[in-house]
Amino acid sequence: MNLQEYFSLVFSDYTLRTITLGTAILGAVTGMLGSFAVLRKQSLLGDAISHAALPGIALAFLITGAKDSNTLLIGALVSGLLGTFWIRGIINKTHLKSDTALGLILSLFFGFGMLLLTFIQKQPNANQAGLDKYLFGQAATLVESDVWLMAIITGICVVVMFLFWKEFKLLLFDADYTKTLGFNTKFIDILITTFIVLAIVLGLQTVGVVLMSAMLLAPAAAARQWTNNLSTMVVLAAVFGAFSGVFGTAISASQDNLSTGPVIVLVASVFVIFSFIFSPSRGLLFRQIRFISNRRDLELQKTLSFMYHIAETHDDISHPHTIKILNNFQGFTRKTLQKLVDKNYVTIDGTMWYLTEEGFETAANLYNQNIKKHE
Amino acid sequence: MNSAQFEIQLIASLVAIACAIPGTFLVLRKMAMISDAISHSILPGIVVGFFITQDLNSPWLILLAAFTGVITVALVERIQKTGLVKEDTAIGLVFPALFSIGVIMIAKNANDVHLDVDAVLLGELAFAPFDRLTVAGTDIGPKSLWVIGIILMITISLLIAFFKELKISTFDPGLSASLGFSPLIMHYGLMTVSSVTTVGAFDAVGAILVVALMIAPAASAYLLTTDLKKMLGLAVFFGVFSAITGYWVAHWLDASIAGSITTMLGVLFLFVYLLAPSKGLIAVMYRDKQQRIEVSLLTFLLHLKNHTEERERHVNHLNEHINWQKVKSETVLDLALKNNMIIINNKIVSLTEKGNAFTSQAIDYIITNEDAQIEDMKDDFFLFRG
Numbered sequence: 075m076n077l078q079e080y081f082s083l084v085f086s087d088y089t090l091r092t093i094t095l096g097t098a099i100l101g102a103v104t105g106m107l108g109s110f111a112v113l114r115k116q117s118l119l120g121d122a123i124s125h126a127a128l129p130g131i132a133l134a135f136l137i138t139g140a141k142d143s144n145t146l147l148i149g150a151l152v153s154g155l156l157g158t159f160w161i162r163g164i165i166n167k168t169h170l171k172s173d174t175a176l177g178l179i180l181s182l183f184f185g186f187g188m189l190l191l192t193f194i195q196k197q198p199n200a201n202q203a204g205l206d207k208y209l210f211g212q213a214a215t216l217v218e219s220d221v222w223l224m225a226i227i228t229g230i231c232v233v234v235m236f237l238f239w240k241e242f243k244l245l246l247f248d249a250d251y252t253k254t255l256g257f258n259t260k261f262i263d264i265l266i267t268t269f270i271v272l273a274i275v276l277g278l279q280t281v282g283v284v285l286m287s288a289m290l291l292a293p294a295a296a297a298r299q300w301t302n303n304l305s306t307m308v309v310l311a312a313v314f315g316a317f318s319g320v321f322g323t324a325i326s327a328s329q330d331n332l333s334t335g336p337v338i339v340l341v342a343s344v345f346v347i348f349s350f351i352f353s354p355s356r357g358l359l360f361r362q363i364r365f366i367s368n369r370r371d372l373e374l375q376k377t378l379s380f381m382y383h384i385a386e387t388h389d390d391i392s393h394p395h396t397i398k399i400l401n402n403f404q405g406f407t408r409k410t411l412q413k414l415v416d417k418n419y420v421t422i423d424g425t426m427w428y429l430t431e432e433g434f435e436t437a438a439n440l441y442n443q444n445i446k447k448h449e
Numbered sequence: 450m451n452s453a454q455f456e457i458q459l460i461a462s463l464v465a466i467a468c469a470i471p472g473t474f475l476v477l478r479k480m481a482m483i484s485d486a487i488s489h490s491i492l493p494g495i496v497v498g499f500f501i502t503q504d505l506n507s508p509w510l511i512l513l514a515a516f517t518g519v520i521t522v523a524l525v526e527r528i529q530k531t532g533l534v535k536e537d538t539a540i541g542l543v544f545p546a547l548f549s550i551g552v553i554m555i556a557k558n559a560n561d562v563h564l565d566v567d568a569v570l571l572g573e574l575a576f577a578p579f580d581r582l583t584v585a586g587t588d589i590g591p592k593s594l595w596v597i598g599i600i601l602m603i604t605i606s607l608l609i610a611f612f613k614e615l616k617i618s619t620f621d622p623g624l625s626a627s628l629g630f631s632p633l634i635m636h637y638g639l640m641t642v643s644s645v646t647t648v649g650a651f652d653a654v655g656a657i658l659v660v661a662l663m664i665a666p667a668a669s670a671y672l673l674t675t676d677l678k679k680m681l682g683l684a685v686f687f688g689v690f691s692a693i694t695g696y697w698v699a700h701w702l703d704a705s706i707a708g709s710i711t712t713m714l715g716v717l718f719l720f721v722y723l724l725a726p727s728k729g730l731i732a733v734m735y736r737d738k739q740q741r742i743e744v745s746l747l748t749f750l751l752h753l754k755n756h757t758e759e760r761e762r763h764v765n766h767l768n769e770h771i772n773w774q775k776v777k778s779e780t781v782l783d784l785a786l787k788n789n790m791i792i793i794n795n796k797i798v799s800l801t802e803k804g805n806a807f808t809s810q811a812i813d814y815i816i817t818n819e820d821a822q823i824e825d826m827k828d829d830f831f832l833f834r835g
Contacts, residue, residue, distance in 0.1 A: 117538040118482050125657075167733050168722065170476075173537075174668050177481035178718065181661035185711020188657070192705035210552070284489065288545030295534050295542055331556045336549035343546040350533055358531060 080324050089214070090327060096216040096224060097319030097338060100277050103228040105293035105315025106235070107273045109308045110266055112294040113246050118173075119158070121287035122180040124274050126157025128187030128283055131208050132194060143220060146208075147275055154271040157183050184283070211282030213323065213334035224276055231269055235308075242266060243304055281335035292342035293318060299353035318342035374410050375440055378419060382437030385429045394426035453578040458696050460577050460594050461710060464650045465662050465688030467601040470608055471643040472663030473684050476671055477619050482537065483522060483640070484663045486544040488647050488656035490521040492551030495648070500558070511596070511648045518644025519637065521547060572655025574696075574706040593653045600649040604642055611638070616677055658707040662688055665714040672725040691717055739834055743827065745781050750790060750808045753800050764796045787833045803830070 127150035134149025297310035322338030419433030494517030498510030670683035695710030790804035
């Protein structure tokens with residue numbers, strides 16, 4: 075199947091439609107909540123939480139003995155939250171730094187989860203096969219009820235975000251101020267963290283434990299480059315996330331042997347790279363262009379001031395000089411000279427140049443900050 | 450215990466030691482998450498190396514994969530330097546992308562490659578003794594034992610050779626730079642060692658356990674000591690202890706050895722986290738409570754010194770005036786009495802001479818903005834702490 079076939083089939087084929095919708099919704103919700111994680115400097119929290127959810131999945135299976143995805147997700151949610159709050163506890167109460175706490179919880183919970191998974195595999199229960207899909211995710215296993223669950227949770231998430239928008243925003247940028255205003259910062263904090271955990275847990279089935287953190291980060295990091303406004307960023311991140319989901323599914327469906335999770339992550343990474351380079355205000359490309367044009371301006375000024383110092387030594391400022399004497403000056407090129415002529419600072423007469431009245435004035439006041447420049 | 454069991458435990462212990470050494474420095478340098486990033490992003494390196502060498506234990510594969518690890522670190526720094534995102538975001542962006550590339554490379558060549566993502570991520574120690582190294586027809590032990598043994602030897606000799614430099618550059622990068630040790634070389638040296646160790650160990654224990662073995666023993670040791678050498682020693686001890694007990698737990702449960710070693714590390718960390726003498730959770734909470742009471746005591750004594758009128762010094766008045774609850778007032782009064790700071794006559798509290806001296810000195814410290822001195826003063830005055 076090639077990409078064209080995919081897009082013609084996506085509305086009619088049940089499986090494709092379900093998967094595409096599922097990944098799109100997932101991308102949107104993780105993008106939205108990821109914006110908060112990125113801005114709160116908790117980017118790696120997602121990585122830790124998604125790994126920490128694994129033992130919850132295994133325990134939920136051990137307790138219920140059934141592979142109902144909702145039960146497993148509740149297990150994942152509980153264990154993810156437990157991991158999150160333990161990380162908090164370690165950072166707040168001991169001398170260990172946040173990176174150590176994250177790495178600890180991530181690897182210890184995951185290892186424990188692996189122990190349980192291998193333990194389950196040895197159990198005489200035919201039902202256990204397929205639990206390891208949570209490691210790398212299998213979008214193909216999504217069914218309509220999963221998508222409904224995602225949609226409902228995304229809906230709740232959007233509603234809560236609208237209700238608590240002001241509080242979230244305040245807490246994000248000035249936690250102390252929020253506290254002095256009398257908001258219950260602990261509650262807001264727990265609320266937002268819980269939703270982040272929820273979004274991560276939702277994605278486990280689709281993209282898996284290992285790659286979930288990228289789903290949270292990449293759309294948000296891309297969106298951050300285009301705007302300095304929180305609401306715009308959240309919307310943009312949701313759009314980027316949704317598109318990553320759709321494109322990723324499309325690409326992986328159009329080829330054999332291409333699992334959806336990694337492709338979605340790579341598509342999201344392409345969004346990030348594109349944003350890093352082409353964003354107008356922060357992007358690397360435009361930054362470089364601005365840098366070069368600033369340097370050109372500076373060289374122009376240097377040339378002008380060099381001319382000024384020559385003209386200064388003569389009584390008549392319009393005394394002509396040969397262009398040759400500019401040659402051993404670094405900032406000089408034919409183009410810059412032409413620019414000076416265009417600005418009416420210099421007049422060229424054959425191989426001779428001389429400063430105009432206006433050029434002399436400008437050069438004399440080049441470093442005078444009080445005169446407004448009209449450029 | 451048969452020879453295969455012994456070999457597994459030996460390999461696990463060597464891996465634990467090899468990980469604990471760079472892990473200690475990573476934890477101290479606040480770069481623990483870098484080890485997580487490296488352990489994931491070596492996957493494409495391993496895959497490419499495997500295509501070339503067709504042998505998971507080949508030194509070329511290890512070097513190639515370790516090189517991918519170093520590239521990851523460089524890439525993270527490059528992105529961070531642009532100032533577009535923070536360091537943690539940069540880490541979180543780079544390694545999933547590289548890992549995805551690895552997964553896709555494996556998936557696309559699944560038919561002709563004997564390489565499994567699960568195996569890379571989780572490892573299987575139980576099979577390690579079966580892949581043996583033979584030199585001139587004689588069996589000289591499992592391949593992974595040799596691989597990790599050589600890596601460990603290199604790590605230890607580097608540690609001994611550059612201990613002083615590592616120590617200075619970890620605790621005072623500015624000083625070490627001004628003394629002429631390039632921070633860049635130290636940094637990338639450590640990163641290279643971490644990458645090589647991660648690659649050398651992943652085959653035996655899996656990428657995730659490598660992270661656990663690097664961070665958990667060092668973090669536990671960090672809570673117990675403030676001496677670098679002791680911390681290294683403790684980390685090595687914790688690593689080996691978990692490796693061996695973990696093996697037997699796995700044996701008993703018939704489950705993954707890597708998973709059970711990690712679980713042992715977790716249990717060990719939980720113990721240390723709760724019970725460490727001065728940095729553990731219980732000790733910290735106890736100290737918090739003690740300090741709260743002592744601050745209350747100080748407030749109380751200051752109040753007494755400020756008021757000579759009897760009404761203000763009546764025991765019952767304390768509840769109303771300083772707004773303390775009954776239990777708290779009792780604790781504070783009790784502590785003050787035990788330390789001979791106050792006497793109570795007819796329910797009227799007054800400062801003793803000692804209490805007066807203590808309070809005057811405390812006021813001096815407070816108005817000269819040297820509040821920290823009060824902590825030292827407490828040792829001189831207090832017979833009983835809060």
